[in-house]
Amino acid sequence: MGELVWEKRQFGHRARLALTPAQARLMDDQAHAARSMWNQLHDLWQMTPKCQRSLTRMDQTLRQARKEIDWYAALPAQAAQAILKTYMQAWRNWWDGRADEPNFKARFRTVMSVDIPQGRDLQIKRVHRRWGVVNIPKVGRVRFRWTKDLPVGKHADKDNRITGARLVKDGLGWHIAFRVQTREPKPEPHTGPQVGIDAGVNLPLALSDGNHQDHGQPPRLPDGTADRDKWLNPDEKAKLLRLEQRAAHRKSFRKPKDHNSNRLHRTYDQIKQLRARATRRATDWQHKTTTAIAKRYGTVVVEALTITNMVKSAKGTIDQPGKNVAAKSGLNRSISQEAWGRTVTMLTYKTAHQGGTLVKVPAPNTSLRCSACGFITPDSREDQATFVCKNPDCGWSANADWNAARNILHLYRMGHALVPAAGRAVVRRTRGVKPATAR
Structure with a gap:
């Protein structure tokens, strides 16, 4: 010893x-x-x-x-x-x-x-x-x-x-x-299994071994739009709706360049309380989930995502207006609510504390590649949640996030690791030049 x-x-x-x-x-x-x-x-x-x-x-x-x-x-x-x-x-x-x-x-x-x-x-x-x-x-x-x-x-x-x-x-x-x-x-090296994780919208954390992590609440409403208040119970959602309507009504009486009234500020404070409660519940779920993953797995593999580029608006310009702007706005809101970057940060220090390793792999084509045969086609996603391989000799279908998680783990096993868990990727740039990924 x-x-x-x-x-x-x-x-x-x-x-x-x-x-x-x-x-x-x-x-x-x-x-x-x-x-x-x-x-x-x-x-x-x-x-x-x-x-x-x-x-x-x-x-x-x-x-x-x-x-x-x-x-x-x-x-x-x-x-x-x-x-x-x-x-x-x-x-x-x-x-x-x-x-x-x-x-x-x-x-x-x-x-x-x-x-x-x-x-x-x-x-x-x-x-x-x-x-x-x-x-x-x-x-x-x-x-x-x-x-x-x-x-x-x-x-x-x-x-x-x-x-x-x-x-x-x-x-x-x-x-x-x-x-x-x-x-x-100093913790001993973790001898647990390897796992690939894909962060999604319909399935928050899809694991390559099928042990998916869901927060137990439907991420979308029956009409297909994102539920921005999914961490609130029905009574809290109803109260939030009344407060937002009250705030809009009181704001309609404000003249241009006038300050908000004290009543409007009190309404905004009540809205902040409900929003803060939802954020607290989401963060609690993230802490518990990432702790369980860090204790169970020795090597955790995730995608190297540039989230700031993924949530950019699609409205375009006057000369070149964007397409499906409302749908893209809903997707951006759902990505921001899932807080993928915060999940990776938690996994980074928690796996290190347990003696494990977190590795990042390239993100391109992980969602479009078939994890059974390796065939890549742009139209392999039947919808947001289902993947169907278009290879005539394969035809494999499964949950899209699970398929991506299997591809992520395969990239690591093939030697395509980018960033180890103990190190943090810091992009150096010329002084005065603002990077596209700066927060």
């Missing part, structure tokens, strides 16, 4: 906060101050000549703004410094081609968040089987849902500790995302 090898692991854990109305107002003030500070930094960066841009100049401006603007005092000093670091990192991500160019953050379209960069400021303590208490700077002691054991108290040391956190608000309220660092034994 070999010597036990230890490795550091970093992961995040998100918990829901139980705030009083006064604490919620303080958190909102911090988030609005953080957004305004980001916009001020971006404004200064755009106005400063390139030869004079520097981290020192930005830091001095930030400190001066905190002295002159009263409501900036709601934001802790460490959180303000974290905004500066995040802003500079955003520019580095753009220069390296990993993200879009940083821009201004709008009030109603930006996720409200505040960073707590130092873990020692949190002072976490477990007070109940289901509840813990965390210290939030300039807010005080706040309860949060204890759903996972955290390295706090006597269980914390230099290798197992919480390094920081981020406060995030969605339609369901404020949450805290802990950054956890642990020291764990």
Whole structure:
């Protein structure tokens, strides 16, 4: 038996906060101050000549703004410094081609968040089987849902500790995302079987061995259109429809260039709550499904998809209008709801944690090639869900997503792997040139 090898692991854990109305107002003030500070930094960066841009100049401006603007005092000093670091990192991500160019953050379209960069400021303590208490700077002691054991108290040391956190608000309220660092034994190589996975719309995850993963709900309505609210029960869907109709009615009374009324904002908040609940259920299904796959299979093979190109609009231009624009819009919406990219991200780190491997293979023709004979024809898809081989000597038919999953696994066995699980494909580009796949 070999010597036990230890490795550091970093992961995040998100918990829901139980705030009083006064604490919620303080958190909102911090988030609005953080957004305004980001916009001020971006404004200064755009106005400063390139030869004079520097981290020192930005830091001095930030400190001066905190002295002159009263409501900036709601934001802790460490959180303000974290905004500066995040802003500079955003520019580095753009220069390296990993993200879009940083821009201004709008009030109603930006996720409200505040960073707590130092873990020692949190002072976490477990007070109940289901509840813990965390210290939030300039807010005080706040309860949060204890759903996972955290390295706090006597269980914390230099290798197992919480390094920081981020406060995030969605339609369901404020949450805290802990950054956890642990020291764990390096997993042994996974000896499980190989499997190919095809991400689809009718069948969320089709596996090459037939053990398909479905979320138990029909992805399409009887008329064939995509059900954009499939994660809500019938009562929630009816409530969402009433709220959307109410919002449209109240919006009809708004004059051009006028602000939305408080009633309309309250209606929008109720819609956000239902949307956030659906997103939470979808993410929970993804976590449970990808964990089960990572524990069962040693090698997971997926397609190298460029999802941003797949969900582009088909409306075209005035001179060359597109065809089947409504159908393509419904398909784009269904692809976005399935969140294929997030599924691959989860599989990547979960297979590595279990000692397995995730591999990507080329995507072209995996849906059009017959997995029984290898024959490729453009009209082999009878419909969205069925594949029929047009080879006169074959004629094999099966679920289209299952056929694609078998082809994906076959490509890996033939040596067409592109990206191993432990590595992340980073496309380098010339500075200032925006890639087509940038998010």
